[in-house]
Amino acid sequence: MSRVRLLVGTRKGAFTLTADGTRRDWQVSGPHFGGWEIYHINGSPADPDRLYASQSSSWFGQVIQRSDDGGQSWQPVGNDFTYTGEVGEHLWYDGTPRPWEFKRIWHLEPSRTDPDTVYAGAEDAALYRSTDGGQKWKELTALRTHESGPRWQPGAGGMCLHTIILDPVDPDRIFVAISAAGAFRTDDGGATWQPINRGLRSAQIPDEDAEVGHCVHRLAMHPSRPEVLFMQKHWDVMRSDDAGGSWREISGDLPTDFGFPIIVHAHEPDTVYVVPITSDSEHYVPDGKLRVYRSRSGGDEWQPLTTGLPQANCYVNVLRDAMAIDTLEDCGIYFGTTGGQVYGSADGGDSWAPIVRDLPAVLSVEAQVLP
Amino acid sequence: MIRVVLPPHLRNLAQISGEVSVDISGAVTQRRVLDAIEERYPMLRGTIRDRGTGQRRAYVRFFACAEDLSNEPPDTPLPARVATGEEPFLVVGAMAGG
Numbered sequence: 001m002s003r004v005r006l007l008v009g010t011r012k013g014a015f016t017l018t019a020d021g022t023r024r025d026w027q028v029s030g031p032h033f034g035g036w037e038i039y040h041i042n043g044s045p046a047d048p049d050r051l052y053a054s055q056s057s058s059w060f061g062q063v064i065q066r067s068d069d070g071g072q073s074w075q076p077v078g079n080d081f082t083y084t085g086e087v088g089e090h091l092w093y094d095g096t097p098r099p100w101e102f103k104r105i106w107h108l109e110p111s112r113t114d115p116d117t118v119y120a121g122a123e124d125a126a127l128y129r130s131t132d133g134g135q136k137w138k139e140l141t142a143l144r145t146h147e148s149g150p151r152w153q154p155g156a157g158g159m160c161l162h163t164i165i166l167d168p169v170d171p172d173r174i175f176v177a178i179s180a181a182g183a184f185r186t187d188d189g190g191a192t193w194q195p196i197n198r199g200l201r202s203a204q205i206p207d208e209d210a211e212v213g214h215c216v217h218r219l220a221m222h223p224s225r226p227e228v229l230f231m232q233k234h235w236d237v238m239r240s241d242d243a244g245g246s247w248r249e250i251s252g253d254l255p256t257d258f259g260f261p262i263i264v265h266a267h268e269p270d271t272v273y274v275v276p277i278t279s280d281s282e283h284y285v286p287d288g289k290l291r292v293y294r295s296r297s298g299g300d301e302w303q304p305l306t307t308g309l310p311q312a313n314c315y316v317n318v319l320r321d322a323m324a325i326d327t328l329e330d331c332g333i334y335f336g337t338t339g340g341q342v343y344g345s346a347d348g349g350d351s352w353a354p355i356v357r358d359l360p361a362v363l364s365v366e367a368q369v370l371p
Numbered sequence: 372m373i374r375v376v377l378p379p380h381l382r383n384l385a386q387i388s389g390e391v392s393v394d395i396s397g398a399v400t401q402r403r404v405l406d407a408i409e410e411r412y413p414m415l416r417g418t419i420r421d422r423g424t425g426q427r428r429a430y431v432r433f434f435a436c437a438e439d440l441s442n443e444p445p446d447t448p449l450p451a452r453v454a455t456g457e458e459p460f461l462v463v464g465a466m467a468g469g
Contacts, residue, residue, distance in 0.1 A: 059464040
């Protein structure tokens with residue numbers, strides 16, 4: 001029977017949670033790298049035992065860890081993230097120019113085919129690639145030096161490149177998202193980039209329809225339909241049917257369309273999940289109720305999923321990288337909260353149960369299916 | 372023999388237990404001690420000093436002989452008792468949040 005492994009990054013270390021295909025009984029391993037912030041751990045689709053972890057702290061900076069045995073052992077690899085060429089300036093919160101300054105890696109996205117190739121999304125926003133298992137990192141400079149770069153500005157969490165989607169069909173196409181610049185796409189392996197934000201409207205910027213400046217929180221895609229993208233923006237849930245060429249709002253009947261994660265069901269490309277959050281000034285679920293919302297129509301119509309989730313006195317958030325799916329026949333859905341709970345559903349979201357309740361604040365969750 | 376005490380997080384990262392001893396020929400300075408540490412433990416590069424500028428990271432402090440040497444120029448000789456191994460050179464994570 002297949003097994004499932006969850007890779008959980010928290011404010012104070014990493015944890016792995018494993019179960020068999022029934023996903024009823026879970027073993028918790030960790031903390032690994034205790035005391036460090038683990039923004040993200042991710043596994044190679046080509047070799048699930050190859051894991052990469054972003055380990056960082058305000059004191060000691062950025063470390064990248066690699067495991068070749070599914071997290072049994074780890075080794076620090078390269079941490080030299082240098083901006084190539086002229087560093088340039090972006091806008092600071094107060095609207096004044098400020099030089100790019102590396103702070104941390106938010107997201108690691110291994111290649112779909114090569115375990116040694118992995119992409120890293122940085123704060124301040126830049127995209128890096130390693131082709132030697134994380135030893136050396138090279139910036140894909142054309143993104144940061146896009147002509148709009150001087151107009152990018154940080155979101156509340158920093159000016160972070162937090163989403164990287166490698167197109168499953170076209171190896172030269174990559175989607176990224178940056179808070180608060182927006183979404184970008186390359187069709188030539190990173191040589192050139194174009195903003196893909198047409199149709200986004202953001203009341204928090206002077207020109208609501210600007211080409212850049214939107215606080216995109218997350219993008220999601222189903223691999224069978226790579227031209228369809230879903231987006232959770234600062235406010236608004238959006239959909240594109242032309243690879244980001246244009247967007248339309250699909251918030252529909254959600255109780256609030258502010259939130260962070262958005263994911264697509266493993267086998268139903270029009271089944272989408274979000275976790276509505278009260279507002280940009282109240283980063284917790286509305287009404288004290290932890291509700292995942294599911295749309296089975298590709299947006300607009302949403303259904304609350306509450307069975308097994310706390311429906312009173314709950315005031316947690318679910319961060320953008322903290323929701324994942326597995327690819328078993330009955331699709332598993334998982335998410336971690338800022339309160340340290342990791343919840344799982346083995347039936348596509350119909351019912352939920354806590355896997356572990358008292359971890360440090362959860363920053364990221366990834367799911368792997370193991371043979 | 373120069374004795375260096377690293378903070379627990381960096382000891383864990385470098386898989387070190389206890390103090391580290393390094394040999395330095397010539398003047399014993401902060402820069403040369405840290406160069407020797409990073410040479411032996413490459414995973415510590417960037418964790419004490421910025422990789423690009425070589426500057427001490429803001430939340431890292433250097434103490435020795437009950438003195439704060441954090442803002443001494445990196446090429447200033449360290450105290451004689453550090454150079455002789457009588458006292459350790461302390462790399463410390465600043466007391467700030469966490």
